[in-house]
Amino acid sequence: MNDFPSFLSALRPEVDEALDRLLPDAGTEPAEIHEAMRYSVFAGGKRVRPALVVLAGEAWGGSREDLLTGGAALEMVHTFSLIHDDLPALDDDDLRRGRPTLHRARGEAMAVLAGDALLNRAYEVLGREPASAPPERRLEAVRLVADAVGTAGMIGGQVFDLRHEGDLDGRAERSRPSAGALPGRLRRQRVRRPAHPEAVASLERIHRLKTGALIEASTRLGGVYAGAGPEGIEQLARIGAELGLLFQIGDDILDEVGSSEELGKTPGKDRQAGKLTYPGLFGLEGSRQKALQAADRCLALIDGLPARRDLFRALVAFLVHRGS
Amino acid sequence: MNDFPSFLSALRPEVDEALDRLLPDAGTEPAEIHEAMRYSVFAGGKRVRPALVVLAGEAWGGSREDLLTGGAALEMVHTFSLIHDDLPALDDDDLRRGRPTLHRARGEAMAVLAGDALLNRAYEVLGREPASAPPERRLEAVRLVADAVGTAGMIGGQVFDLRHEGDLDGRAERSRPSAGALPGRLRRQRVRRPAHPEAVASLERIHRLKTGALIEASTRLGGVYAGAGPEGIEQLARIGAELGLLFQIGDDILDEVGSSEELGKTPGKDRQAGKLTYPGLFGLEGSRQKALQAADRCLALIDGLPARRDLFRALVAFLVHRGS
Numbered sequence: 001m002n003d004f005p006s007f008l009s010a011l012r013p014e015v016d017e018a019l020d021r022l023l024p025d026a027g028t029e030p031a032e033i034h035e036a037m038r039y040s041v042f043a044g045g046k047r048v049r050p051a052l053v054v055l056a057g058e059a060w061g062g063s064r065e066d067l068l069t070g071g072a073a074l075e076m077v078h079t080f081s082l083i084h085d086d087l088p089a090l091d092d093d094d095l096r097r098g099r100p101t102l103h104r105a106r107g108e109a110m111a112v113l114a115g116d117a118l119l120n121r122a123y124e125v126l127g128r129e130p131a132s133a134p135p136e137r138r139l140e141a142v143r144l145v146a147d148a149v150g151t152a153g154m155i156g157g158q159v160f161d162l163r164h165e166g167d168l169d170g171r172a173e174r175s176r177p178s179a180g181a182l183p184g185r186l187r188r189q190r191v192r193r194p195a196h197p198e199a200v201a202s203l204e205r206i207h208r209l210k211t212g213a214l215i216e217a218s219t220r221l222g223g224v225y226a227g228a229g230p231e232g233i234e235q236l237a238r239i240g241a242e243l244g245l246l247f248q249i250g251d252d253i254l255d256e257v258g259s260s261e262e263l264g265k266t267p268g269k270d271r272q273a274g275k276l277t278y279p280g281l282f283g284l285e286g287s288r289q290k291a292l293q294a295a296d297r298c299l300a301l302i303d304g305l306p307a308r309r310d311l312f313r314a315l316v317a318f319l320v321h322r323g324s
Numbered sequence: 325m326n327d328f329p330s331f332l333s334a335l336r337p338e339v340d341e342a343l344d345r346l347l348p349d350a351g352t353e354p355a356e357i358h359e360a361m362r363y364s365v366f367a368g369g370k371r372v373r374p375a376l377v378v379l380a381g382e383a384w385g386g387s388r389e390d391l392l393t394g395g396a397a398l399e400m401v402h403t404f405s406l407i408h409d410d411l412p413a414l415d416d417d418d419l420r421r422g423r424p425t426l427h428r429a430r431g432e433a434m435a436v437l438a439g440d441a442l443l444n445r446a447y448e449v450l451g452r453e454p455a456s457a458p459p460e461r462r463l464e465a466v467r468l469v470a471d472a473v474g475t476a477g478m479i480g481g482q483v484f485d486l487r488h489e490g491d492l493d494g495r496a497e498r499s500r501p502s503a504g505a506l507p508g509r510l511r512r513q514r515v516r517r518p519a520h521p522e523a524v525a526s527l528e529r530i531h532r533l534k535t536g537a538l539i540e541a542s543t544r545l546g547g548v549y550a551g552a553g554p555e556g557i558e559q560l561a562r563i564g565a566e567l568g569l570l571f572q573i574g575d576d577i578l579d580e581v582g583s584s585e586e587l588g589k590t591p592g593k594d595r596q597a598g599k600l601t602y603p604g605l606f607g608l609e610g611s612r613q614k615a616l617q618a619a620d621r622c623l624a625l626i627d628g629l630p631a632r633r634d635l636f637r638a639l640v641a642f643l644v645h646r647g648s
Contacts, residue, residue, distance in 0.1 A: 024475055024476075029480075030475060030480050030483040030484055030487065032483060032487070033475050033479070033480070033483045034475060037475075080440075084436055084437075084440060087433075087436060089431070089432035089433045089435075089436060090433050090436065090437075107413070108413035109411075109413045109414050109486055110483075111413075112408055112411060112413060112414065112436065113408075113414075113479055113482060113483060115440075116404075116408060116439075116440070116443065116479055117474060117475050117479045119440065119443060119444065120443065120470055120473045120474045120479065121470075121474060121475075123447045123466060123470045124467065124470035124471065124474055126466075127463055127466040127467040127470055128467060134459075135458075135459040135460045135463045136459045138463055139451055139459045139462055139463050139466075142447060142450075142451040142463075142466055143448065143451040143452060146444055146445075146447045146448035146451055147448065149444045150441060150444045150445060150448055151348055151354060151357050151358060151361075151441050151445075152348075155357070155437055155440055155441045155444065156353075156354050156357070158437060159354040159356060159357045159434075159437060160354055162433055163354065163356070
């Protein structure tokens, strides 16, 4: 089973079982928030982060049961970030994976609190599980997740994103007055100006923090649970960083070329909202080149792993082809 | 220095120094969120939770420097909860300690994110500090705070609070048709019906979770850092639970009888918003009786502490007299 989607599908019930076990029961009081947490956690996510924890940890001989608890914690963090980012005061999204976002389904107060509760629950889980792991490893897990989530990671990326919203639109209008009424997708494919260096730096920073930090935390966490040692963990972190970049470039490309059905949201929404995107700055072809370069760097790092190399390579191939 | 307000005033600069050291610099990027976090953390809070961590830990010979890091983490958690509770979708408060709430001052998006970042920063701190503490103690700290904050603690209390909002108003109108236009304060003092048992259970549950859980976590955390052992920690937790009750009864009484200046908010707001309060259910005199009973239980527990008994007693006296 060396194609990544098959691995992901096969792993998914195991991840969901871990999440079900580690989340409060929907019937436990106060039931409405437990039900809301589960509404968002079991909304059809692909469980990419838990899969990365498992793959990275298994590359170093970690136990899958242990790795699934860490993966579940990261999925809770990821879900927390989606719930809060969807809020009217932030991205104001009505749909997520084709279903009403939590604040549309259960109200804004519940969305704020359920997001808070998921972030907090992740630390409850990381503090307790895996019960067999030495306290030092669990503590290291708490620290690395906290670093990835905080203002030097995911939350910081969201702040930069809010700050720079509108940047690209403004620049595009000024530098491309003749593009007129062409649809954005065609416009991008024709334009091959060198990208503005400041905008590139902003884009890379936003993505490295907003998406990359948690992807990198996933591979790092697998290494910590498996006892990969400092060098092994660092190598996994570098793999995670390249994978994060591949994910983000792919997401940006899909946002341009995908259909509503594939995306579960309106295509082109990010760019139209003035967000910095890879196709917006480098064009579709330039973005694909960037992805290929990241894939090369990632494959070289994967060669050095003690195991699970084929599945990691399959993941890279999957990510590269996703947006092509 | 055996009166509690003097102790609190003397300790405050030390707590603020720890907070300043453990929060990201306001000048570090992304600066706007660090500045927002500091706006709310340094908004004039009394630092009661850090003081409790210090008192409880010093009762068992803990180091003040260590205890201050845990106290600072709990103050971050407390501030996170205030920021999110103040949001328009929740309590919709414009003022907090006489200053604009964070969402009024910096916008709702920043209030959501700064609250998230403060909760997360607390776990960053608890995972790292005190650096000299054995990993087991730091891990125990993460777990006990996570339990106190989650849906079986503070966040759960907020959910129950939202659920029961309006309960009291409805009941009061039905059972007291002749009270007419008397101001709430006078009305309460005259009415001495037995309180509705379901409403009492709800009130006690809301307060035990929403306020009590974090107060109890404060004394418990001091015991963990000081290595008080399971029995010592349990005794501190019971003291914390009684103190939490005293705080809440006092807050409810002050909400009825305090002036705007003392409160930094509109008096009677909680009761008028239909929230369950002690004076609303037991009258002012009945509430004071409840406080005296909790004080007696608390003083008996304090007698068993190895040190810091006088300051704990002074705290009890302070809390009892606050609402009288």
